[in-house]
Amino acid sequence: METGIQLGVMLWCHTLSDLQRKAGLAAAAGYRYCQVTFLWAVTTGEAVVAADTALQQGVEIVAFGAYANLLRPGEETFGGTRLQTVYDLIEALHTVGCRRIALWSGSYGRHVEDAVPANWTPQARAVALAEARSLATRLRSHAGYLCLEPFHTHVLRTAAEYAAFARAVDDDVGRVVLDPPNLIPAAEYDRLPERLPAIVQTLAPVTGLIHLKDLSRRADGSLARPGPGHGTIDYAHFLSLIAAHGIAAPAIIESVDDTSVTEMRDARRFVEQHAQSAGLRLA
Numbered sequence: 001m002e003t004g005i006q007l008g009v010m011l012w013c014h015t016l017s018d019l020q021r022k023a024g025l026a027a028a029a030g031y032r033y034c035q036v037t038f039l040w041a042v043t044t045g046e047a048v049v050a051a052d053t054a055l056q057q058g059v060e061i062v063a064f065g066a067y068a069n070l071l072r073p074g075e076e077t078f079g080g081t082r083l084q085t086v087y088d089l090i091e092a093l094h095t096v097g098c099r100r101i102a103l104w105s106g107s108y109g110r111h112v113e114d115a116v117p118a119n120w121t122p123q124a125r126a127v128a129l130a131e132a133r134s135l136a137t138r139l140r141s142h143a144g145y146l147c148l149e150p151f152h153t154h155v156l157r158t159a160a161e162y163a164a165f166a167r168a169v170d171d172d173v174g175r176v177v178l179d180p181p182n183l184i185p186a187a188e189y190d191r192l193p194e195r196l197p198a199i200v201q202t203l204a205p206v207t208g209l210i211h212l213k214d215l216s217r218r219a220d221g222s223l224a225r226p227g228p229g230h231g232t233i234d235y236a237h238f239l240s241l242i243a244a245h246g247i248a249a250p251a252i253i254e255s256v257d258d259t260s261v262t263e264m265r266d267a268r269r270f271v272e273q274h275a276q277s278a279g280l281r282l283a
Contacts, residue, residue: 021259036064063209066102167206
């Protein structure tokens with residue numbers, strides 16, 4: 001914690017030129033770090049170029065996002081990537097200095113939020129675990145971390161399940177993205193304040209990356225996950241929990257317009273203000 005948590009922003013990129021433009025905007029908004037989420041089947045060589053491109057704009061990539069699906073490894077899902085993309089990114093880690101790759105635990109649904117009963121079977125869990133262990137074996141040789149992005153309708157549904165799964169994958173490599181809004185179903189929205197401390201406590205030992213966004217309820221009862229400060233999460237409390245548990249992973253602001261310097265800057269200032277009051281040191 002001496003150097004502080006690296007505060008970055010999520011950049012969603014369809015091409016390398018897209019990344020160059022958005023990294024420049026992120027730097028203009030005051031960021032020095034980012035997670036780049038690739039929306040195409042990026043190659044190892046392209047990942048190396050991506051890291052160099054971001055650095056030239058003044059932003060370091062601290063996590064690669066390749067949201068492949070452990071339950072559909074051969075298919076392009078949720079953003080144009082498949083599991084082979086993750087393997088290709090792993091081969092770039094040593095060269096670029098980025099150590100984290102974020103992806104879903106997996107779903108048989110066609111959309112991220114689909115609630116599919118087949119997800120919650122022992123067979124689905126076994127498939128996800130086998131694929132994750134294979135990735136972890138490769139990541140171990142590259143000193144990398146497999147960061148599973150949670151979602152409550154996927155093969156893993158709760159903070160406890162994600163923590164246990166990460167340990168089962170590999171104690172040294174398996175990690176979870178601390179992203180509480182993704183673990184709250186609509187029926188439990190009103191319980192968010194009481195559930196938040198338990199989620200942070202459960203995931204703290206296995207947190208490899210933090211995602212900062214908010215949670216709100218739409219008029220139709222469904223949930224929205226806007227940027228920080230645009231929902232009902234008590235951010236001073238949330239960040240104080242992160243500080244209290246000694247979580248030192250990079251923190252990535254998401255659900256903000258990565259083409260808007262103003263929106264990215266406002267989100268950064270909001271988080272910085274609440275981090276200061278919470279006693280959380282940022283780099």
